[in-house]
Amino acid sequence: MTVAQTNKTLRDAVNKIPLDQMDVSDPLLFQNDTIGEYFRRLRAEDPVNYCAKSPNGPYWSVTKFNDIVRVDTDHKSFSSDAARGGIVLGGLGVPTEASAMGGLEMFIAMDPPKHDEQRKVVSPIVAPHNLETLEPIIRERAAAILDSLPIGEEIDWVDQVSIELTTMTLATLFDFPWEERRKLTRWSDVVTSSPGNGVDSWEQWQQELTECAMYFKNLWDQRVGGEQKHDLISMLAGSPATANMPFQEFLGNLILLIVGGNDTTRNSISGGVLALNENPAEYAKLMKNPGLITGMVSEIIRWQSPITSMMRTALCDAEVGGKKIREGDKAVMWYLSGNRDSEVIERADEFLIDRKNPRQHLSFGFGIHRCVGNRLAELQLRIIWEEIVKRFSKVEVVGKPVRSLSHVIHGFTKMPVKLHAH
Amino acid sequence: MPKVTYIEANGAKHDVTVDSGSNCRDAAVDNDIPGIDGDCGGVCACATCHVYVDPAWLGKTGKAAPGEMEAELLQFAPDFRDNSRLACQIKMTDALDGLVLHVPEGQH
Ligand code: HEM
Ligand code: FES
Secondary structure, eight states: OOHHHHHHHHHHHHHHSOGGGOOTTOHHHHHTTOHHHHHHHHHHHOSEEEEOOOTTOSEEEEOSHHHHHHHHTOTTTEEOOGGGTTTSTTOOSOOHHHHHHTOOOOGGGOOTTHHHHHHHHHGGGGOHHHHGGGHHHHHHHHHHHHHTSOSSSEEEHIIIIIIHHHHHHHHHHHTOOGGGTHHHHHHHHHHTOEETBEESOHHHHHHHHHHHHHHHHHHHHHHTTSOOOSSHHHHHHHSHHHHTOOHHHHHHHHHHHHHHTTHHHHHHHHHHHHHHHHOHHHHHHHHHOGGGHHHHHHHHHHHHOSBOEEEEEESSOEEETTEEEOTTOEEEEEHHHHTTOTTTSTTTTSOOTTOSOTTOOSTTOOGGGSOTTHHHHHHHHHHHHHHHHHHEEEEEEOSOOEEOSOSSBOOEEEOEEEEEEO | OOEEEEEOTTSOEEEEEOOTTSBHHHHHHHTTOTTOOOTTSSSSSSOTTEEEEOGGGHHHHOOOOTTSHHHHHHTTSTTOOTTEEEGGGOBOOGGGTTEEEEOOSOOO
């Protein structure tokens, strides 16, 4: 079958599903990359859709850009609180044992006023101005990683480049002991894993995160009262607002910073390579004019939507897009879908590295929980792309990428590529 | 048409004419004023259009109302001050002709 025929077959099949039986939280749809067709139909026919039965329980899907902004900015009606169900449909997989440890209270899953207090403390630390000092080190280390890659041989871009670069930037941000940097990646992966999916048991899960806590306690003790450096731990330890933070709170915030910047950055690096390969005219524009990288980074983040969605729990009856969401209902804001809404984004189905308003996308969320690390993410991606373009005339995808089996983390586990030198 | 002056953190000044009825975020973005990103398109959802209203003008623009979305977002802005506003929430009128807005060092 040609691609056009496959698309038509898929469209016909999706169009036959009764609207009250659409379950867009099935992780297989993301892994086999057919999810876009489902969202296309919902945006057109039932933009705020109720799914009464799914393995993740009943939930509303909010699929259009403006409806998503409406829910995301109404934290008085829509809660993020972990105690009510948190921010991920079906749960993060974090067990009750986690609360016993007490270390995983993160403000992304809190409501005001506690959310506000903690966000205020962390936010200045990842402000663009603070990050400038880290730029030269990130650049130097990215260059070294890229220089060590073989030219003309098949390699796995995800493992050898995306993970490596993300780990490197995390280690740099925390001034983490360099030789042990893969520990950071491991801990970050552990937080979002569950038995059979990354760890063998909850005991192992807890044991690894306790190790993480001890390790950071040690770094914290070394840096508290030490000379003021620019890494995130020193800044937390050195700022009057945070120096006396209870250790568990410090740990929760730290883990949130690590997890927040791990899969998201990794999958943006991979997603960018795939998008450029699927759109050769855009790749040509980039190579002709690397000045487009700043805008391209935002476009990659829109296109990839590394976090497909965030969930809220209604605190009261609320109307969204003409539908009545009832108190206690779960509402999922599908950023991945809103980012393809052609009523708000011009030519939304096209990847265009020089579009006019590249920053107007939903991938970072909006409202009081909007990603606090957004400029940090953009900075990392900009440096990495500047260094890639300097070295390689093309990063060529030479085999079928393997996508993640997840309805939340939108990414890749494998992407075979060949590098071409200039 | 009323005029607005944006002053960057480094002191650079930009005079811009703004249609009455338009807002100070759109005017800044349309004229490429550095430091005002306005990611959400001007719907009070991102806080990347943070400005400091020159004290002489604060009486005319007013402050962000406590408890409203604008103030809730501003509390997270780096170096949030008493005269902080979101530019998208300042509607241009003839009464604001000559308005002076200071752009912060960075936004996110
Ligand atoms: C392309 C990369 C990234 C994407 C797509 C992304 C996406 C998101 C999203 C969707 C949210 C929740 C928004 C909401 O609930 O409305 C969020 C929150 C957050 N992100 Fe990111 N993120 C990225 C990178 C980072 C990085 C590098 C950091 C590390 C500093 C980070 C730290 C956080 C934190 C701490 C929050 C919680 C904010 C709050 O609840 O107030 N993120 N991010
Ligand atoms: S442009 Fe987003 S809050 Fe003003």
